[in-house]
Amino acid sequence: MSATLDTAELAEAGPRQDRPRRARPGTWRYALRRDWQLYSLAVLPFAFFVVFRYVPMLGNVIAFRRYEPGGSLFGESWVGLRYVRMFLNDPSFWNVFTNTLILGGLTLLFCFPLPIVLALLLNEVRHRKLKRFLQSVSYLPHFLSVVIVAGLVMQLLAIDGPVNQIVKALGGEPAAFIQKPEWFRTIFVSSEVWQTVGWGTILYLAALTTIDDQLYEAARMDGAGRWRQIWHVTLPGIRPTAITLLILNIGTFMTIGFEKVLLLYNPLTYPTADVITTFLYRMGVESSNLSYAAAIGLFEALVGVVLIVSANLISRRAVGTSLW
Amino acid sequence: MSTDRTRGYRVFQGINAVILTGVVIVTLYPFVNIIARSFSEERYIVGGQVNLIPRGFNVATYKLVVSDPMFWTNYRNTVVYTVLATAIAMVLTTCYAYVLSKKHLRGRTFLIWVAVFTMIFSGGLIPNYVLINSLGLTNTIWSVVLPNAISVFNLLVMKTFFEGLPRDLEEAAAIDGLNTYGVLWRIVLPLSKAVIATMILFYAVSFWNSWFTAFLYLNEGDMFPVTIYLRNLIAGATGAEAAGAGIAEASAAAANIQAVTIMLTVLPILAVYPFVQRYFVSGVMLGAVKG
Numbered sequence: 001m002s003a004t005l006d007t008a009e010l011a012e013a014g015p016r017q018d019r020p021r022r023a024r025p026g027t028w029r030y031a032l033r034r035d036w037q038l039y040s041l042a043v044l045p046f047a048f049f050v051v052f053r054y055v056p057m058l059g060n061v062i063a064f065r066r067y068e069p070g071g072s073l074f075g076e077s078w079v080g081l082r083y084v085r086m087f088l089n090d091p092s093f094w095n096v097f098t099n100t101l102i103l104g105g106l107t108l109l110f111c112f113p114l115p116i117v118l119a120l121l122l123n124e125v126r127h128r129k130l131k132r133f134l135q136s137v138s139y140l141p142h143f144l145s146v147v148i149v150a151g152l153v154m155q156l157l158a159i160d161g162p163v164n165q166i167v168k169a170l171g172g173e174p175a176a177f178i179q180k181p182e183w184f185r186t187i188f189v190s191s192e193v194w195q196t197v198g199w200g201t202i203l204y205l206a207a208l209t210t211i212d213d214q215l216y217e218a219a220r221m222d223g224a225g226r227w228r229q230i231w232h233v234t235l236p237g238i239r240p241t242a243i244t245l246l247i248l249n250i251g252t253f254m255t256i257g258f259e260k261v262l263l264l265y266n267p268l269t270y271p272t273a274d275v276i277t278t279f280l281y282r283m284g285v286e287s288s289n290l291s292y293a294a295a296i297g298l299f300e301a302l303v304g305v306v307l308i309v310s311a312n313l314i315s316r317r318a319v320g321t322s323l324w
Numbered sequence: 325m326s327t328d329r330t331r332g333y334r335v336f337q338g339i340n341a342v343i344l345t346g347v348v349i350v351t352l353y354p355f356v357n358i359i360a361r362s363f364s365e366e367r368y369i370v371g372g373q374v375n376l377i378p379r380g381f382n383v384a385t386y387k388l389v390v391s392d393p394m395f396w397t398n399y400r401n402t403v404v405y406t407v408l409a410t411a412i413a414m415v416l417t418t419c420y421a422y423v424l425s426k427k428h429l430r431g432r433t434f435l436i437w438v439a440v441f442t443m444i445f446s447g448g449l450i451p452n453y454v455l456i457n458s459l460g461l462t463n464t465i466w467s468v469v470l471p472n473a474i475s476v477f478n479l480l481v482m483k484t485f486f487e488g489l490p491r492d493l494e495e496a497a498a499i500d501g502l503n504t505y506g507v508l509w510r511i512v513l514p515l516s517k518a519v520i521a522t523m524i525l526f527y528a529v530s531f532w533n534s535w536f537t538a539f540l541y542l543n544e545g546d547m548f549p550v551t552i553y554l555r556n557l558i559a560g561a562t563g564a565e566a567a568g569a570g571i572a573e574a575s576a577a578a579a580n581i582q583a584v585t586i587m588l589t590v591l592p593i594l595a596v597y598p599f600v601q602r603y604f605v606s607g608v609m610l611g612a613v614k615g
Contacts, residue, residue, distance in 0.1 A: 031430035037504035038423050042435060045420035045474060049438050052471050056447020056455050073458045118347065121340050136601055137348050143593050143601075145533030147551045151558050151586045152354045155361065158579055160372035162357055168372070198351065206609050226333050251444070259536050263555060277449060284450045285540065297448035305445055 083295035115200030138198025150263035251308030421482035467541035
């Protein structure tokens, strides 16, 4: 806040003491005198945002500067686009970039529509208690740490785990799924679905309850069957919710689930599992090429912003729903 | 919607029941399996014979894990981190949300944008890592409890809730001589027990479950939260298997210990889950009113 802040004056002024002859309403001075206690409550949280959110944003300049461990937060000297050129010419970068797009795309493809389907199905359950039970069960995985989920995945897919028991029962050879690059995407996406689908239904179920019953009556009058009612009444009813969530999902497209990738992958599965964030984690934190990793991270964040802004723009133009 | 009794609809209901039963089974199966494994004897696990029911029931592995002092140290760390981080988060979030809920406040829009913008754009992993290092927080408890002290989503939920409180009450209290702090502490907070409880739950669960900040910034074993303890078990297992040789014994023993550690880590969540779940749901709905 760049207000002209007269501390001595502020200290004098008691709460809610308006002195209009010295400060006119509508000026900063007036606002500060009247609400200084409120502003004082905002100081610590504001400092939190500045230090832990905005300083790192500025800290991205090390993508264009040479950073030395232990040196200045913002690097030592300008190197221009050196690190950007470095990653653009790095074949491993293009590999992780492709992996990110594929994993993100698959996750979006399954984790976005499935909650809608599940919500529609749950909505057809007439028995109240049963419905509540079903919801409770389906929300449960959402409350688990990603470490636990990774642990469960390892256990299920272990050589002696249930999945291999089924494989054996069907006459197949047990496989070490977790070490096969060709299985990684399936494993990742299905565990993501397992964990998020139930929770994802919450907002849709809420949206469904707000749809006016008269619309269904009217549709029935017009001779619409069950399916046509869903098509013409239910789906349009939850469309704003769906679009909002779609935009949000697109916004997190690039970083989605990277913690789980970090927990589940291993050098054998790098070809399909390694994503931008895990790559820059290894580059930056493990190998201390912090400037190089920051350049990649900045690129990743910019792609994310472009995605969310354009999704927002498209949806505002096309269907009139947008986040801002 | 009134129910139609058409034949097609009844068929649909049947199919729906089958699908939803499938969903329940798929969701719960991993839990049942992990419980069964944690109580089974190793040789049955290695033989791939443990499914829904423990084979060779025993609690030996539980005793083994529980007797590891590091497990308890890490478990206690998780409790300490969760409590401290939640306390800090609640103070900061409540203060800021209260300020943001005052519509007459000059600069309010700016203060809101300061928070909301961080949802769209963030500094990223590396600058954050550099920052924490530069501040000298690495290997201290602060590196775990400070960087995620405010969740913007929670902030907006609280702000929306505060905006819904009757203004007259606060004004009356102000006229009776309470200053802003007094109004917040004696009038607003007592009226906000529901949302405060929900926010505490949101924060506590997320701090209880978090692992990555600790993984990044803590180096010493006796400072780890229990999630890192578990993560290292898992990583150890993949490491051994990735090496290729001697999978059988090494990873099987690890599998048993993993199962038990997963059980012990997830237990608090499972224990409180039935009681707190509905608060989460209402909290999410509240947050969804105004994104």
